[in-house]
Amino acid sequence: MELNQTTIHELQEKIRTGETTSVEIVQAVFNRIDAVEGVVHAYIALMRDSALEEAKRADLNIREGKIRALTGIPVALKDIFCTRGFRTTCGSRILYNYVPPYDATVVEKLRESGAVFVGKTNMDEFAMGSSTETSFFGITRNPWDLERIPGGSSGGSAAAVAADECIASLGSDTGGSIRQPAALCGVVGMKPTYGRVSRFGLIAFASSLDQIGPFTRDVEDCAIMMNVIAGYDPKESTSVPIEVPDYREYLSRGIEGWTVGIPKEYFIEGIDPEVLTAVQNTIKVIEESGGRCIEISLPHTEYCLAVYYIVAPAEASSNLARYDGVKYGFRSGAGNVQDLLTMYKKTRSESFGAEVKRRIMLGTYVLSSGYYDAYYKKASKVRALIKRDFDEAFKLCDVIVTPASPTPAFKIGEKTDDPLQMYLSDIFTISANLAGIPGISVPCGFTRSGLPLGVQFLSGPFEEGKLIQIAAAYEKNAKIERRRPNL
């Protein structure tokens, strides 16, 4: 197995024993990038020079015995995380030249843990999308089938791991943007509890829903990444000051005696039959692993999509107001402005894509006076009910199992003209963001045509350990074939 196809924990072992070096790993990663990036286009920008510098430094540290959680491991960052001194675009023309003067907290944490940054991965513009087709910098292709989308909005981060163009990566998940592309690319993706990982330096899409999480090749790597990024951050008010356990400790505990809930509302019409079969197989594996599966109900599920498409655009319309051409980024007719209003209008018209504009308009509408009560306020109330559904459900079961995506990866362009069809891609993942609970997507097999599928586990808030526990048990007992995309 090539170094760039290996897991973090395997590489850590190789590094520790001197079997390989960070420089070798990083070189393997960039060799792979040189070979496949032309067709996959997982990255917006590469950090080739600094990565080699960091790898050399890591090797020096290793020789001195100074090994931290991710020393020398090549990691990719969704281009939504601010990186000091390095262009951060959020997939948008309006930030095409923006260089932040500071690091996001997660970037800082990865840096401190010794990770080597490979580059900034492609994404739907401002994380709005389920296919990574709305990026100003072009689309990313699914490594398993280049005619298909990798999922979104963190499609670049998922594809980079799946195509062996990095070892692990970070994404952000507002309505499923980690779990859905993880499923469609055949990797592990976790969205932690809201407040578990600091959002400081994450370019906001919908602040009350956004959460940062890892993409990895297996569950153990997910635990390693979570150990690094989780924790209270005084720079963020919604960050929660509670202790972070060592997630690796949950890996081998098994799920003997657990109750696993299967929400009946999630097995709807329109769900792909192969997805359904895969989830049914998952249930079998869980039962063989000592878990007891019961049917549960999340009665407000049918409102999730509607609530999400009020709350998320509302917050986005406000969060994106700062991109006005005054201070940084793109400005229409720079230095040649007739009047202020024209400058605002032209700048925003010329530099936001269609999906972003659609959501800004939607958000502006639902917040405007006379409509606030009917939309935003009502949505907030229903959101509370959705959260309560989960509270009630977790009184009955330890974790919940659902499909991660209603279909395998779809064809590029297939849904771009039909936003509602596109929005349905996140139907199984959105509820966790509305409720603030954590979720993990784990590979659960392949379609007959060879496309990866994923299953989702959900738990109560701050119970990421439980998710690692069941995901690891499932991964071990399901023995899903470890294939590689044919690139």
Added chain:
Amino acid sequence: MEYETVIGLEVHAQLLTQSKVFCGCSTKFGAAPNSNTCPICLGMPGVLPVLNKKVVEYAMKMGLATHCRINRGCSFARKNYFYPDLPKGYQISQYADPLAEHGYVEIDINGGKKTIGITRIHMEEDAGKLLHDEHNSYVDLNRTGVPLIEIVSEPDIRGAEEAAAYLKGLHEILVYLEICDGNMEEGSFRCDANVSIRPKGDKGFGTRTELKNMNSFRNVQRALEYEIKRQQYILEGGGEVLQETRLWDDGQGVTHSMRGKEDAHDYRYFPDPDLVPVVISDDWIEEVRKGFPELPMEKRERFIRDYQIPAYDAGVLTSSRALADYYEEVARLSGKPKIAGNWVMGDVLKLLNEEKRDVKTCSILPASLAEMIRLIEAGTISGKMAKEVIEEMYRTGKPPKAIIEEKGMVQITDEGELTEIITRVIEANPTQAAQYREGKEKVFGFFVGQVMKATQGKANPRLINDLLKRRLSE
């Protein structure tokens, strides 16, 4: 027709915290443009606000001082609008759940008291400012994120004079609490007014205009007076007042339209998802209350009661906390509160005002002034001499005894010496002496003057009186 004015005021006060409300930047006024900024107050992508606890405490102080209910949970909202001095495209403010509500302030008006209701007090961040030259506009974001409280009154104010009294009342409280420097020119204390008029006796409200850009108490009063007259004139002419925002033009002494109702903003308020609700415990309120100073109104009443000074004097002496403290110290050390009041209000304030200085920097120490009062009481110096002494004290900061000694200003209290002088004066003015003896009492004053002149003002006036009377009646 007789009209009644209805005014509601929105006052913005800048809180005197060291750092901004959602980041650690300095709030100092007058720094080089954009030097007091960081990614957070610049609203850069990805940054998040963290609330400065001091801001809540300061705002709570104002809430308690104005008898408001402090809400145990309050939250922040976003007020969305586009402007180059607003880097995030929204201002973080409070909307649905403000910090404090339902309070009041008492004002003195026409010799009586009146209560003006306070609807709410909420916290918010300030915006930056634009600087323009002939060709370009520049943005200075130093002020962005500086903490403000907005104090919104009920429409209880019935005229320009009441509005001014209410504003002065708020100003005084803010400064007393030491949570705002009250500087109107620098914009630390500013006010917008909602003005309407209605036929006297009506219960409903007339169409209101909003007045902005009034940056002194005098401006506020003038602008309101003008606007009330303008509205009256329109109504009397059978016209209709338009709901609009009007700017006060100080130079012209008029208000003019800034924007109409049609282009009024829809701010699209919604709860700020980046900030968690502020939970305020009873303990926290108690803690804030503990550090509370005596407020101007209470102080005024106590001064009248305890020091037996007229209401007017009490008003002047409590116009600032520092002045009141100064006065109290002089009153206590001298044991003569009424006389102390006269000296402080008269000479001390006159000297300070001449140089526009604050009592905090006054070089006459309260102890020195008290000592001077005692020296007058003891007859060591005359009141007239004291006027000279106090000026010297102000100039040099020396204690009165040193000045008196240096200048040889000691009063002549030696009876023998004074008798000799008086005898000489009477002998030199026989005509007047005869007149006095014939019953012309007015001439007595002439003799006092002559003696004073002969002693260069150093004679003790009481002693002069006694001795003169005795000698003249001999």
